Amino acid sequence: MCYDSQALIEEAEGSGFSHAGVLNTAALIFMPEVREMCSVDRCRQYNRNWRCPPACGSIEDAAARASEYSFGIIVQTVGQMEDDFDIECIEETGKKHNENFASLVEKLKKRHPDMLPMGAGTCRLCEECTYPNSACRHPDKSISSMEAYGLWVSKVCEQSNVPYYYGKNSIAYTSCYLLK
Ligand code: SF4
Known part of the structure; x- marks a missing residue:
């Protein structure tokens, strides 16, 4: 593990995340199959948000962009949900994750202005996305998810030796930061 990665992990752990680990950049395989799952539109965001497919760009673009980064x-x-229907826990955990993620993006950008953050879930910066009628309101702040880029998140975790499943009734939100 390089010094930068270790320092970043400590910084992430101190920023409110439950876990942080080194990203294996060889695990960044951008898969058309993931895009196909997006197109089924279970999350009701496909073709509805600038940061989701198809607007967020092609698999090939994602792979080319990610190849510019050397670590992450x-x-x-x-x-921990009380049961499978603990919506409150799901929402609170997601909110906490996204707030901590955005906050660390801002901190890291000061040292790594060219970094590439990949989040969890669609961009929810605006109450209603402007897609497709007018340009994104916050192009410098809106972030696509790992899935939107075409990554199979559990495989990326597995190949990075980072757990993905934390036991019965757990819910885990996963994101990453790519750096040069
Ligand atoms: S910042 Fe607003 S307009 Fe841009 S992708 Fe996010 S929700 Fe849509």
Whole structure:
């Protein structure tokens, strides 16, 4: 592990994430199959948000962009649900994850202005996305998810030796930061 990765992991752990680990950049395989899952539109965001497919760009573009980065970290926020229907826990854990993720993006950008953050879930900066009628309101702040880029998140975690499953009734949100 390089010094930068270790320092970043410590910084992430101190920023409110439950877990952080080194991202294996060889695990960044951008898969058309993941895009196909997006197109089924279970999350009701496909073709509805600038940061989701198809607007967020092609698999090929994602792979080319990611290839510019030499290292990165994975960050996770884990919640413990009372049962499978504990929507409150799911929402609270997701909110906490996204707030901590955005906050660390801002901190890291000061040292790594060219970094590439990949989040969890669609961009929710605006109450209603402007897609497709007018340009994104916050192009410098809106972030696509790992899935939107075409990554199979559990495989990326597995190949990075970072757990993905934290036990019965757990919910884990996973994101990553790519750096040069
Ligand atoms: S910042 Fe607003 S307009 Fe841009 S992708 Fe996010 S929700 Fe849509």
